[in-house]
Amino acid sequence: MINLIEINEIGDDLIQEFKLSKEDQLYECYLDNIKIGYAIIRSERNNKIFIIIAEKYQNKGYGSAIFKLLVSKINDSFTCSVPFENFKMQRIVQKNNGVEIGRNGKEILYIINHN
Amino acid sequence: MGLFDIFRKKKDDYKVEQNHTHIEEIPTSFENANNVNSYSDIIPNEIIEKIMKINNIKYINDLLIRRMEKHPKLVDLLLSCSIPKDIVSSLSYTEKLDYLPFDEEELKFIEFFDLDEETQKLVSLLKNIISENDIDDSYQKCYVDLNKNFETIDFHNEIDSFIPDIKINLGNEILTKLPISSSFILCFPSSEHKIVTHDFENFITGNIELNEKVVIQMLYSTFCFLDESVIDKISNCKIVISEDIKIDGQIKNDIDYNLVKYNHLIYIIENSSLDSELKEKLLYKIKNMYTDNKHYLDVEINDKIISFLKDLDIEEIKKLTDEFEQNIEKYIQKNIERPAFNINFFIDENFPNLDNMSIDDVISQINWLPENLKLTILQNPRILNKLNISDKLNEEQLKELIYIFSTRLSPTTIDFIKSLNFDIEAFMSDPSNDYKTSFNINPIVDRYGVFDYLNESAIVSVADLLGHDGPWNWEGYKGKNILYTFENFFKKNGDGYHTRALGLLEYKSGEELLEELKMRNQDTIDMKIREIEDGKYIVFGNGLHRFTVLRFHYLLDCMKKEKSKDELRELYKIPVTIDSKTNYMKTYCNYLIKIANPEISSISFYNENEIIVHYNSEDKIINEETLLNLAIESIDMLNGYYLLEVQDFYKKIASFHDFIDKYIPQLLDKFEIKSEESIKL
Secondary structure, eight states: OEEEEEOSSOOHHHHHHHTOOTTOEEEEEEETTEEEEEEEEOSSTTBOEEEEEOGGGTTSSHHHHHHHHHHHHOOSOEEEEEETTOHHHHHHHHHTTEEEEEEOSSEEEEEEOOO | OOGGGGGBOOGGGOOOOTTOOOOOSSOBOOOOTTOGGGTTTOBOHHHHHHHHHHHTOOOOOTTHHHHHHHOHHHHHHHHTTTSOHHHHHHSOHHHHHHHSOEETTTTEEBOOOOOOHHHHHHHHHHTTBOOGGGSOTTEEEEEEOTTSOOOEEEEEEEEEOSSTTOEEEEEEEEEEEOOSOOSEEEEEETTTOOEEEETTEEEEESOOOOSTTOEEEEEHHHHHTOOHHHHHHTTTSEEEEESOOOOOSOOOOSSOHHHHHHHHHHHHHHHSSSOHHHHHHHHHHHHHHHHTTOTTOHHHHHHHTGGGGTTSOHHHHHHHHHHHHHTHHHHHHOOOOOOOOOHHHHHHHHSTTGGGSOHHHHHHHHHHSOHHHHHHHTTOHHHHHHTTOOSOOOHHHHHHHHHHHHTTOOHHHHHHHHTSOSOHHHHHTOGGGBOBOHHHHOHHHHHHOOEEEEEEEEEEEGGGEEEEOSSOOOSSOOOOBGGGGGGGTOOTTOOHHHHTTGGGGGOSSHHHHHHHHHHHGGGSOOEEEEEEETTEEEEEEEOHHHHHHHHHHHHHHHHHTSSOHHHHHHHTEEEEEEEEEEOHHHHHHHHHHHHHOTTEEEEEEEETTEEEEEESSOEEEEOHHHHHHHHHHHGGGOOHHHHHHHHHHHHHOHHHHHHHHHHOGGGGGGSSSOGGGSOOO
């Protein structure tokens, strides 16, 4: 089972690695008791959600599950932009009712409406 | 120029003093040794020729002239010792006047006198000089230091075998030590001695004698200043004066130690108490390793051979080694022949643990083999069984299989295409059988596309379904033929995504598959597609498995040409859901605005009245009319690079061409070509 645990006191190393601001929310992602990655809800526009999963846990549907959990934490419609080469994330967003609202040559912009 | 040439007199230059009356017939001593030039031009050609005939001096090179400048006595030698007294005495008085050197101060013919012993010895070496080309082909060369006495040692020749702690005794021999380099090269007949190398030092076998069979090679500069003791040593040897003293390449070593080591290993295995089957296998490997020239791969010897000998008793190995040493002379020379090809051993070697290898790995290994071996391997029952090929293949079938393997299609795909009967090579080499992405159809839409969402049911032909976008830019990109995409959706023994639609591969034709899909229609969600250009679609979101197989069958039917293109287009019509289509106006405005305005990070298209332009510092909400105006304004800001890009797209993309003509015709003024000259694709 996938669950997210919010990190309240974010260390400098993680702030630097993920380029976090004070308002951003950082979560550790767990598969049962095994940490498999991180998820970020950014406060800035156009890139609300950011998911990082360790390679050996990719392609198993965990990204989609984590995305759904993150969506549930945001009580509003939001947008996110996904780079063209990140097909996996594009599929996750599409499967979670993400609607494309634009492309800027580097990324695809989606809106995810909160139901 | 020959040595004597400077002495050759031009007859016209010679002036005869007719009035000398005090000339003596008996020559007297000549004392002015430095005044070479005073008589250097007065030896007549005839005298030269007489001297050369008498003394048979075949080789005197002009480098010796320099010696004469330092040792005028050598000149005298040529005048005196080289000119025998009987020649002088045979000259008439007139000839003496005409030809012999004359000392004008003392008014006498120059007398001849003896050379000192050292010079005589050196000059006597001149008689031993031969040309470098005269050195026999069977001669070996090495450096020697003639300024020292030769050093001989009694050498016990022993080498390490491949087997740890076991040495091979090659016997004792007397060896003469050689320097690494020297100003003398010794050339000797190979039949008399050999050159050997031990512990990085070079030796000659036996005691070398400096006799008439031996040639000493040196530079001119070395020759001129030879020490008397060296001259004595080499007085019987032939001499070669060279411009360069260098032994090219490795000194040839008589014993091939690797051959001895391999022969030793072979002897041990052949005569050991090992199981006969194991012996046969090991001997096959060793002989192949030797004939493949893998002498340097000690690791291979250890892993493939020595590890199998660990069960042999060390005393057995020592006893066999003693036997081997008793016939060492034979084994030093004994050549190792390549064994006859053994398919089973070859498979064991190159397909280790065949039963547990994946089919992918087996195919990959086959691809590495040379062509002739591929044919052989693919007739072996073990390999065919592993590849699930039950029938014996003829040569044509074998060649087709080899081609299929070389394409690196996945095993599941190979099974699929083998079950159909078509020219695989022709299909794969035709670029019209490649799948397309949005980028291939319209790169502006791929990068800047804005879409109208329709969610409409429609009937569309597979002929117009060109491909899909997806994570198919896999590492080790093999090619864009549609068959390469099969492995992304179909894999026996794969996960759920790759096995759930394997049943689609059971159908032998597109018609059969279409019939089946029609029957399933009510239970299956329609394929979801997106229209990129008018009448050109990609699969988007759902139906990739079906698309892949249907599109393949459609392209195959096109290749077969049993039906016309129109018939096929009709046959391959399927129900789909059109998810979205390109809104050309918004797409091309988005593109032009973005490339001309770097301060705009993106534009979001919510609806026709809610278009948000995201500047770096702020957002602005605009409508469609403003969007178009912004695009028109942007064309003035296009730099050279983007202008060229826009011009290129104008020529190649029909919808972009129409958009420019309709909304921004003034852009054409910036192009190098006019509208009617462009080529629509």
